[in-house]
Structure formats: C-alpha cells, structure tokens
Amino acid sequence: MTSCHNYESLPAARRVAIFGGTHGNEMSGVMLVNQWIKNETEIQRPGFQIKPFITNPRAVEKCTRYIDTDLNRAFTTENLSAEKSEDLPYEVSRAQEINRLFGPKGSQEAYDVIFDLHNTTSNMGGTLILESSKDDCNLQMVHYVQNALIPMSCSVLLTEHPTLKYAASRSVAKRPVGVEVGPQPHGTIRGDVLDTMKKIIKHALDFIQLFNEGKEFSPCTVDVYRITESVDYPRDKDGNISAMIHTDLQDRDWQALNPGDPMFLTFDGRTIPYEGDSTVYPTFINEAAYYEKQQAFVITRKETLTVKGIRVSQT
Numbered sequence: 001m002t003s004c005h006n007y008e009s010l011p012a013a014r015r016v017a018i019f020g021g022t023h024g025n026e027m028s029g030v031m032l033v034n035q036w037i038k039n040e041t042e043i044q045r046p047g048f049q050i051k052p053f054i055t056n057p058r059a060v061e062k063c064t065r066y067i068d069t070d071l072n073r074a075f076t077t078e079n080l081s082a083e084k085s086e087d088l089p090y091e092v093s094r095a096q097e098i099n100r101l102f103g104p105k106g107s108q109e110a111y112d113v114i115f116d117l118h119n120t121t122s123n124m125g126g127t128l129i130l131e132s133s134k135d136d137c138n139l140q141m142v143h144y145v146q147n148a149l150i151p152m153s154c155s156v157l158l159t160e161h162p163t164l165k166y167a168a169s170r171s172v173a174k175r176p177v178g179v180e181v182g183p184q185p186h187g188t189i190r191g192d193v194l195d196t197m198k199k200i201i202k203h204a205l206d207f208i209q210l211f212n213e214g215k216e217f218s219p220c221t222v223d224v225y226r227i228t229e230s231v232d233y234p235r236d237k238d239g240n241i242s243a244m245i246h247t248d249l250q251d252r253d254w255q256a257l258n259p260g261d262p263m264f265l266t267f268d269g270r271t272i273p274y275e276g277d278s279t280v281y282p283t284f285i286n287e288a289a290y291y292e293k294q295q296a297f298v299i300t301r302k303e304t305l306t307v308k309g310i311r312v313s314q315t
Contacts, residue, residue, distance in 0.1 A: 006219045008136050009313040012212040013112035013175070017051045017102055018043065018201065020117045022072050022169045023289070024059025025186040028194040029117025029179075032201070043201070045209040055098060055116075055169055058090060063187050065289055066091055072116075075105060075167040095169070103172040114173035115204065117197060120182035121288040122297075123251040126154040126196045129178030131171070133160050133224070138175050139307040140217045141207045148203040152196070155254050157283065157300065158224040164298070177204070183251075186288060211312055219309040225254065225281050225300035232294045234264055234272060243272055245286045245296060253283040257299075264296075 020033030036043050036052035043050050054060055056071045068089035079092045080099050102111045126149065128142050146154050157180070159165050170176035179200055184193045211217065234243040243264035249257065256279050257263070264272040274280075276299075284290060285297040 007216070007309040007311055010137050010310055011112075012048070012312050013208050014048045014212075015051070015111045016048060016113045016115070016205070016208060017053055017111050017173070018115045018117065019053055019055045019169055021054040021056050021060040022116055023065045023070075023118060023186075024056050024061070025063050025065055026117075026119035026184075027063075027187065027189045028119050028181060028184065028197045030054070030060050031189060031194065032117065032198060043205060045205050047212050048208065050205065053102075056091065056094060065186070068092075071095060072118075072168050073166050075099065075169060075171050079167075080105065098169065099172055105172045111173045113175045113177060113208065114170040115177050115179055115201060116168065116170035117201075118178060118180045119184045119186070119193065120180050120284065121185060122253050122284050122286060123183045124155065124180060124253045124283055125182070126152065126200055127157055127178075127180040127283075128154060128200070129157045129159060129180055130224070131159050131165065131176055133158060133226075133305055135175060136308045136310055137211070138177060139222050139305060140211075140220065140310050141177070141204055143220045143222050143307065144207040144210075144217070145200060145203045146222075148206070149199060152199075154200065155283075156222060156224040158226045161227050164227050164230060211310070214312055216311045217309055220307050222305050222307055223302060224305055225283065225302055227298050227300050228280070229299045230295045231282075231297055231299060233296045234266070241291075242266060243270075246271060249282065249297075250286060253285050254281055256280075257282050 020029030033052045058067050069091045071091040074091045074095040130138050142156050181193050181197045184190045233241045236242045243266040246262040246265045248262040257274050258279050261274050262271045263274040280299045282297040
C-alpha cells in the first residue's frame with residue numbers, strides 16, 4: 001500500500017486560460033486560439049471554465065513578434081505596477097491588462113492554469129515548459145500528457161533558474177505551463193506542428209478534468225531538462241557574430257553534447273568545440289528570434305524528478 005505521505009491533496013482547477021499570440025508571428029497558437037474563440041466545442045470540458053485568449057493582438061495583426069517590446073518578458077513587478085501613461089510601451093500596457101483579467105499575479109484570485117502556446121524555429125518537437133520542480137500537479141500533468149502522446153515524444157524544459165527565468169505571460173497563473181512546438185518558421189503554419197500542439201492541449205485538459213472529478217494520480221518520476229546557462233554566438237571585437245551553429249549540432253535539440261564535440265563553425269571554416277567538463281543537452285538551437293537576445297542556444301542538464309501522488313481536496 002502506498003503511504004499517504006506520498007500523496008498531496010490539491011484544490012480543483014476551476015479557471016483555465018489558453019494564450020495564443022504572445023508572439024504575433026508564432027502561428028500555430030494564433031490559429032488554434034482564434035479557432036477556439038469562434039467555436040469552443042473542441043476544448044470544452046465539464047466542471048471548469050476554459051478561456052482561449054489572444055494576448056498580443058496588434059502583433060498578431062502585423063504578424064510580428066512584438067510591437068515595442070517582448071510581451072513574454074514584460075510581466076515584471078516593475079512593469080505591472082507602472083503608472084499608466086501614453087509613453088508606456090504597448091506590451092507593458094497589454095501586460096497590465098492581462099494581469100487584471102487573469103491575475104493579479106501571485107494572488108489567490110489568479111487563474112489556476114495558463115497554457116501559453118509558442119512556436120520555435122528550433123528542432124525541439126513538442127515541449128512543455130515548467131517553472132518549478134516542486135509543483136506536483138504540473139509534473140503529474142506532464143507525465144499524463146507524455147504517456148498519452150506515445151509513441152510521440154514530449155520533452156520537458158525546466159526554467160527553474162535565478163537568472164534565466166523570465167517574466168512570461170503565463171506567470172500570471174498559479175500554475176503556468178508553456179507549450180513550445182517546432183520546427184516552424186515564424187509567420188508560417190505547418191500542419192504537423194499545429195496538430196502536435198492541439199494534441200498536447202487536448203491531453204492536458206483531459207488531465208485537469210480527470211483530476212477535478214476525483215481521479216488519484218499515483219507517485220511517479222518525470223525526466224526534465226533543467227536550464228543552466230545561455231550560450232551566445234562567438235563575436236568579433238566589434239560585437240558582430242563570427243561563427244554559426246556547427247552542422248553537427250544544428251537540429252540536434254535535446255541530444256547529448258559532449259566535451260570536445262563541434263559546437264560552432266567560423267565563417268572561415270574553423271571548428272569551435274564544446275569545452276565543458278560534462279555532457280549537456282542543448283535546446284532552442286539557432287532559434288531565429290533569439291539573435292536579438294544574443295543567444296545561440298541554452299544548455300540544459302537532464303535529471304529525473306520524483307513526483308508525489310495527487311488527489312483533489314474535498315474542501
């Protein structure tokens with residue numbers, strides 16, 4: 001018999017939002033959310049509210065990542081508490097509005113879960129992004145989704161890092177979940193990518209319904225990739241990029257990068273190897289939108305988390 005100490009009683013999730021268009025040129029989320037706004041039949045579940053929502057409508061209209069600043073970095077305490085004025089960047093004003101509608105961030109009044117839908121040009125496949133290794137409910141949901149998707153894989157990126165964790169749109173919720181699917185060029189739609197995103201959301205909503213209805217989820221383990229650092233492209237003395245992702249690394253998201261393996265290739269043909277002291281797992285490799293952020297990829301380390309069983313509390 002499993003010890004009751006391995007179980008956690010948690011409140012039901014009664015309000016869930018699905019964000020699309022946080023980046024206006026990431027088209028799978030935009031198209032799915034617009035479809036669900038017109039017809040919610042596909043995402044309706046008994047017992048809880050589900051709200052599809054376009055987060056950055058001006059950027060969606062222009063099919064661009066953002067208007068003034070990255071909305072997915074805008075949910076800082078400073079921005080959310082800034083005085084309203086005509087000088088505020090559009091995305092900061094929008095973040096304040098989203099925080100009013102779905103938050104306030106960090107409060108008991110905030111939405112229980114927000115799924116934030118994104119596309120990447122990187123070869124990441126279906127990916128779920130979590131912010132905490134202690135959130136047993138989100139980890140149980142990940143475990144459920146991964147099993148439901150078999151034989152398709154679904155990696156888990158854990159952004160539990162003091163300096164690499166950013167103030168994302170989904171951070172308004174009590175339980176934020178990022179959904180990242182690629183590769184897909186920005187401003188385009190790929191049917192296989194959109195279908196993967198739709199399946200992830202379907203299974204995640206199924207999990208919430210089952211949990212709310214009283215299904216117990218047993219203790220389990222979940223493999224995650226914990227982000228440890230961001231790596232920039234090599235640059236010359238003037239700050240210009242002097243090397244590209246090596247062909248042996250390109251498109252190898254989530255695959256082992258060992259000390260001495262090729263990492264960058266200079267434009268004159270010289271290989272720059274990885275000089276770390278242990279095996280790591282890069283992802284967001286050569287993401288187009290991250291050139292402006294001076295990021296070639298992020299390094300992660302693979303680990304296995306032990307997750308408590310969960311049941312819905314009766315209060």
